[in-house]
Amino acid sequence: MIKPLLTLEQLGKTYDTKVALHDVNFNIYPGEFIALVGMSGGGKSTILRLIAQLEQPTTGQVQFSDPDTTVRVMFQNDRLLPWMTNLENVSFKSKDKAERQRAQAILNEVGLAEFADSYPDQLSGGQKQRLALARALMAQPQLLLLDEPLGALDALTRRKMQVFIAEICAKQQLTTLLITHDVDEAARMADRVIVVKDGTNVYEADGAKDQAAARIATVSERILSVILHAPATAASVNG
Numbered sequence: 275m276i277k278p279l280l281t282l283e284q285l286g287k288t289y290d291t292k293v294a295l296h297d298v299n300f301n302i303y304p305g306e307f308i309a310l311v312g313m314s315g316g317g318k319s320t321i322l323r324l325i326a327q328l329e330q331p332t333t334g335q336v337q338f339s340d341p342d343t344t345v346r347v348m349f350q351n352d353r354l355l356p357w358m359t360n361l362e363n364v365s366f367k368s369k370d371k372a373e374r375q376r377a378q379a380i381l382n383e384v385g386l387a388e389f390a391d392s393y394p395d396q397l398s399g400g401q402k403q404r405l406a407l408a409r410a411l412m413a414q415p416q417l418l419l420l421d422e423p424l425g426a427l428d429a430l431t432r433r434k435m436q437v438f439i440a441e442i443c444a445k446q447q448l449t450t451l452l453i454t455h456d457v458d459e460a461a462r463m464a465d466r467v468i469v470v471k472d473g474t475n476v477y478e479a480d481g482a483k484d485q486a487a488a489r490i491a492t493v494s495e496r497i498l499s500v501i502l503h504a505p506a507t508a509a510s511v512n513g
């Protein structure tokens with residue numbers, strides 16, 4: 275049996291009296307692309323912050339099979355440094371020649387070869403997100419967390435970036451967790467879609483990655499119906 279990269283076990287988070295998460299249980303396996311989808315306030319970002327260890331859970335745990343697993347997060351707000359060139363944003367101004375060459379190779383990989391010496395403000399929204407992705411890839415993460423990375427893009431650029439990111443992650447067999455409000459995006463990009471509702475994971479569906487449009491539509495419809503209608507009870511967790 276394949277060992278999970280990490281396990282979320284009975285995970286819960288309470289802020290003062292507000293229960294943000296309760297009874298979250300799922301595994302993430304090496305190489306898979308998971309999407310967490312659900313309505314605003316459901317708890318998706320809290321799950322991501324607990325996985326990234328930016329916060330500690332109130333109950334339960336996030337258990338990595340290897341405690342040295344490298345995790346990187348890419349946010350919607352691209353967090354690029356405007357005073358550094360695009361190459362420096364990826365290499366973090368490393369003095370090491372091999373590191374600079376690796377940064378340039380990653381820039382080439384994300385289609386920004388000719389933008390190495392310009393600055394983030396000279397890039398379009400989609401290009402900025404490619405740069406943010408390049409920066410995350412530079413760390414050679416075993417787990418990439420994507421927190422609504424495409425939310426600010428226009429519809430066409432967003433579609434292009436969905437394909438682009440899914441292809442890069444598949445090519446590098448990079449374990450990826452995407453958070454999104456967009457049910458179609460989840461179905462299109464992920465191997466597995468987990469619906470998060472009222473602070474817990476209520477449903478899982480196989481994604482439709484690389485499949486025909488009709489299948490994506492069917493998967494999306496099923497997920498949407500769960501988001502809108504299924505009660506978020508413990509009995510339906512993973513059901």
Ligand SMILES: Nc1ncnc2c1ncn2[C@@H]1O[C@H](COP(=O)(O)OP(=O)(O)OP(=O)(O)O)[C@@H](O)[C@H]1O
Nearest residue numbers: 289292293294312313314315316317318319320321
């Ligand atoms: N620091 C905090 N203090 C108090 N409550 C919080 C805090 N962070 C999150 N919450 C609450 O926890 C719940 C889950 O929030 P979370 O941001 O995880 O949801 P989400 O599904 O990611 O929403 P969105 O899609 O809008 O980002 C919400 O009710 C939110 O108000």
